Amino acid sequence: MAGTKRSSETFVTVDCVVFGLDSDLKVLLIQRGGEPFAHSWALPGGFIHADESIDAAAQRELSEETGLKSVFLEQLYTFGEVDRDPRGRVISVAYFALVKLSDHKVRAATDAADVGWFSVTDLPTLAFDHEQILYAALTRLKGKVTYQPIGFELLPKKFTLSQLQEMYEIILDRSLDKRNFRKKILGMELLEELEEVQQDVAHRAARLYRFDERKYKRLTKGGFVFEI
Amino acid sequence: MAGTKRSSETFVTVDCVVFGLDSDLKVLLIQRGGEPFAHSWALPGGFIHADESIDAAAQRELSEETGLKSVFLEQLYTFGEVDRDPRGRVISVAYFALVKLSDHKVRAATDAADVGWFSVTDLPTLAFDHEQILYAALTRLKGKVTYQPIGFELLPKKFTLSQLQEMYEIILDRSLDKRNFRKKILGMELLEELEEVQQDVAHRAARLYRFDERKYKRLTKGGFVFEI
């Protein structure tokens, strides 16, 4: 768009806030190659193609940047301050995504020069208004995990109750009572108890569970409301 | 944009879902003059100007259509299916708004040929994907009134507890217990009890109350969470 911009034109991009969970809540950032904001860290994203929906654009960008398909992806908010992009009028539809870090090699991304996972508590300066977008995504995530079972998207398919609890503690930034947490989560009957336990741990191995999407959908129809 | 469209161009509009409360939940619609969808009912909206933010565009459109300023207005969702507009690629940022019907002459709008309030339970066929947008707004409204005190935006500044309760009953589409409702809402200490009662009613006049925005903000800082 560099040379061809006409003053009346509006460009629309998607930007993705991709969260992953480690011992920390992490966000995927890329390092920009060209101007503006060359070498700055930014959210992965790009222009929407003429023949794709916004959702499809977000999915495409995400898959191009991370190699991921079919992750949890949800539209967040649309940012459109007049001067948010020095190149001209650019409106950005922001998405937030949750991925299972356990499924991929975090290393590959972390070691690369142009893409990396950053702890949300220790972020670099970001390009454009991406800090604002990230903040909005974080707020949405914190709000949403408490009343929708989306946190599972951050965990491996099979997980222990302690991992599940820790995930909530990290995201909500407060500690939870172990017994109450277990009572509540098991009482919902959303988890399938597997005949399997952790491997290679230097202490008693914990039982593994799996989130049962079908049960959740069935319960939801009956008026059940998930809540942590 | 009729003659000047280039295939690579994207246009961005705002559409507003404006709710008002009568004995019913109402939505403001306009009747389209030109193609496409001439004579169809549609949500008020229009193109974003190059020199205004999206929020400003929504506010401007709303004020142009209804004469209203400084009403409750919040971004809802951005709709961008490739074929949602027969004229080309048009992305729409939808807003939802809450207005006090009591403050204006509903009549003027209702009698006009090109603009009118429709009960959400009895809507005409809408242009574009506006039915989908309206449905999304309704869902958001129903969800949001229960945990944020936005319902007051639909009522006159001074209202009775019965009016307040009725508002929730209409939006949530379920009946509430009068004593429990009063206990709860008064217990929050968000309402200022006025030294004033209803006028011109053929029965005992009810006390009037006013929502105290300041108290709410103060409480919110202390971790208070509004909930119906």
Added chain:
DNA sequence: CCAAAAGTGTTCACGGTACACCCATGC
């Protein structure tokens, strides 16, 4: 046998829910 995390119940306080009658006013 020691370290580390897994796993497990009970008690108490509070808030949600259910429920029915008298009161004030205008006509």
Added chain:
DNA sequence: GCATGGGTGTACCGTGAACACTTTTGG
């Protein structure tokens, strides 16, 4: 005086919160 909504309190139940010790396993 009658019709119409305004206004009020109590009892029960279920859920959330606080809280500590024993068990299992690997090293």
